[in-house]
Amino acid sequence: MTDPTGPPAADYPAPPWKARGVLWMSVLTAREAPELPADLSPVGGRRTLLVVLARYTEGALRYDEFAVGSPARRGRRVGLFCHRIWVDSAASVRGGRRLWGIPKELARFSWDAETVRIHDDNGPVAALRLGPHGRARVPVLRAPSSGFGRIGGERTFLCGQVSGRLGRGRLGVLDWHPPLPDLAAPAPRFTLSVSAARFVFPAGTRLGPAGSPASGRTGA
Structure with missing residues (x-):
């Protein structure tokens, strides 16, 4: 795989990425x-994990x-x-790190049915x-698709946005390896999916000093 940190020239699109x-x-x-870093607090329970899988099939990248x-x-x-995040595009790795401070890593995605x-x-x-997308789907406009990063x-x-058709989906964990956090159970509490999705990822905002991970705690 290509070294995601080079070459130094920016070969990724300028924001917004659509x-x-x-x-x-x-x-x-x-x-x-x-x-969690000390400047962030957990939402929805300290052991709650969100797993996100996306396929960007058209657009900037x-x-x-x-x-x-x-x-x-x-x-x-x-x-x-994000505790860990992988993509199969070196340009996305560099752009994610340099534009928003999101620590993307390079991986291979193999699809079979x-x-x-x-x-x-x-x-x-x-x-x-x-699993297939559920038949009952609700149109959504400008739902948040937001995340925290760190630069220096x-x-x-x-503060991204996603629109499309929202409904119940199915996602089962077949395999799960370190360094991913250990799961209490492989079955998700629930899964949502957005079909015919449109994404907008604008320039990021700097919020001030970032806290270092604090031993023995998960949030401020």
């Missing part, structure tokens, strides 16, 4: 509470993305703090089985 594709979001429970994070807040801002397997240079990361010593915030 794309179309499909999105799955599942809520799972970690066996133990993942650690075309790539697959798999993220595992904790819903978190800083003041009035709420978003996903309704199964996707993610591998990085260290070996298998996860395997997921996706500053906390960053990406």
Whole structure:
């Protein structure tokens, strides 16, 4: 795979990144509470994990993305703090890190019918089985798709948006490897999906100093 940190020239689009594709979001429970930086507080329970799988098939960049994070807040801002996030585009890795401070890593996504397997240079990361989108779907406009990052010593915030047709989805965990957080159970609490999705990811906002991970705590 290509070195995601080079070349130094910016070969990624300037924000906003606009794309179309499909999105799955599942809520799972970690066996133990993942650690959050001290300037962020957990939302929805300290052991709550959000698993996000996206396929950006049209737009500024075309790539697959798999993220595992904790819903978190800083003041009035709420978003996903990614413990790990992988994509199959080196340009997305560089853009994600340099524009928003999101620590994207490079991986391979192998699709077979309704199964996707993610591998990085260290070996298998996860395997997921996706069910068909539910028939009952509700149009949504400008739903938040937000996340926290870090550039240098500053906390960053990406206030993205997604629109499309929202409904129940299915996502099953077939395989799950370290360094992902251990799961209390492989079955998600629930899964939502957005079909015919449109994404907008604007320039990020700098929020001030970022806290370092605090030993023995998961939020401020």
